[in-house]
Amino acid sequence: MTGTFTPRWPVVIFDLDGTLADTVDLIVESYQHAFRTVLGREENPDIIRSWIGRPLSAAFRDHSPEHAELLYDTYLTWNSENTERLIRAYEGAREVLVALGEAGAKVGVATSKRRESAQQAMDLLGLTPHISALVGLEDTEVHKPEPTPLLLALQRLGHSDPSRAAYVGDAVVDVLAGKAAGMATVAVTWGAGVRANLEKVRPDGIASTTAELHDLLLAPAVS
Template identity: 40%
Template sequence: MRFRIVLFDLDGTLIDSGPIILASMQHAVRTVLDRDVGYEELAATVGGQGLVAQMEELGPGRVDELVEVYREHNDPLHETLEAFDGMMDVLPQLRSEGRRLGIVTAKRHRTVALAFARFPWLSEQFEVVVGHDDTERHKPDPEPVLAALARLGAAPEDAAYVGDSPFDIQAGKSAGAFAVAVGWGGIHSDETLLAQEPDAFVRSPEELLDVL
């Protein structure tokens, strides 16, 4: 066992939420700002500072409206979410080996709860969930990762952080954890992730077992 603590991002890492995030962002911008924004431009903001900061980039001065329309569109779509193939097996395997698992996400806890309602088995795998509500600074700042480690009473050198965005890699490395990039999120390209020089890059959930 290399790492007794394994922390995960949520969107694009455990659940295939990229399509509904991008669709809801596109809907909000079209509805509030009356303009179309391509997925590539939207994807560049996903996974970091959170929804409010994302909307600030897209429509300064209209953030409250954008967030409201986004949530009205996005919340019901959680009923269509799917978990990534393999994660249902990998997470219990890690726990059976004595690992302690946590989630570090840019989502607020109310939105995490929607994902857990869709996948009750998922919430049972984790000892700690750090969301946007829990820290003053957010990914790529290391504070959320360090907050999760503090709750677990663990040191960064004993931990890996697994995520699908450049912000995850930056946060993990800055925290002193082993940063693992995953290539199945569907939002950020392999090139974008590899440019951040993660400690490991995997293309399937099963490969995680080899690097952790």
């Protein structure tokens, strides 16, 4: 990733969980703790992974509406207490953010995670200095796959043209939200999403490594 580069899009907005932050195991274990505590059983981990990218409250309402509030509260408490222990960095992810900033791109995050939890994750992984706008769960009334959070992040970055922006995420809802917003879309395969499912929704690019992501987002500068 050495050399001088120019951004392919002047604005790049990222999902957080499974894209910039390796929180998949943390999320699965948080769900399982909530299910064990409240329902006395666990859930299929593959089903849990398919929920990543959606707001927690919606997943719990769909799964067990009569216990949704208690499941949600139990999840949040355990997740907050165990984030520092279980969160991991994706090798090279922070460097992609650094390279985008050095190339003059504006970088934001639009996530279905609560702002407090998202900020905690970004701080722990050293991502915060490289992100100029954060849109979290509380910032919009509707969430991915609706485009509203992405468009709000674009607005907060001072841009109004989604066609000159890209959204990067690991889930089908991320690609769908980016398309609905009128942005270019890049899917990554190291998170919770299944590559075959990502391919079906036809993102503009798919990266299996952070080096590939770098090359999808940045082009060598022409001297």
